[in-house]
Amino acid sequence: MTDTETTHLLHRLNYRMVTETDDRVVMEMDNRPDLTNVRGALQGGLLATLIDIAAGILSGRQVGAEQDVTTADLNIHYLAPVIDGPARAEATVVRAGKRLIVTAVDLTDVGRNRLAARATLSFAVLDRRS
Template sequence: MTPRPMEVTIPDHLFAQLPFFDVVDTDDTVVVDLENRADLVNIRGALQGGLVATLIDVAGGRLAIKYTGEGAGASTADMTIHFLAPIMEGPARATATLVRAGKRTIVVAVDVTDVGGDRLAARATLSFAVLTPRQPAQPATAP
């Protein structure tokens, strides 16, 4: 699949300014790339670790939401990341796979590779809390 810019549905959201690209989006796998550009690297020339964490959260959250049910949501409850190697070439590619989908918690594994460097750069496990659907606001009643 040819990567395409990730759709951002919130107007003026920060994610619209970052070079996220959708690679795969199926029921059981989400793959998202983050291009490595000069304004996103640290003083050593590697993609900033916080942006790698954000990439992991985006890919994992997009997969988790598929298992929440109609109108429900998911919120990151826990994220453990093992940074294994710097992302020097890029893009950073996050591959999210489902570990377990329960009624209240969804667990996702995410591997991040430096595509240009052909190596595993990070491995993460995330837990998402399943959020119940929001109820529509009730009109105020007069006393």
């Protein structure tokens, strides 16, 4: 790993890939005291980032080599806190069009086997800059 990889915020948060295919991306992060709110639950913004990264990686797998994706819309319904962890985000494709990709992400508290959030995200498909 390079110095940038070991000091980058995402590395320090310990987001990690569990499964990555063309149809599904599963990522996790642990619940640690330095990442929780006053009630001991993982911060919602960190969960939103995990959701966005998992869906973004999956969406990127749907486009050609000369294209990129960028988040156009993110809607999250928080259903329960992530207390035990790890938090697991499972992203699937709802529809992959030529200019827009829609994904769904279920986020669970693995330790409690409980659905913690459900999200839908749209990604704009862009031609890669030269």
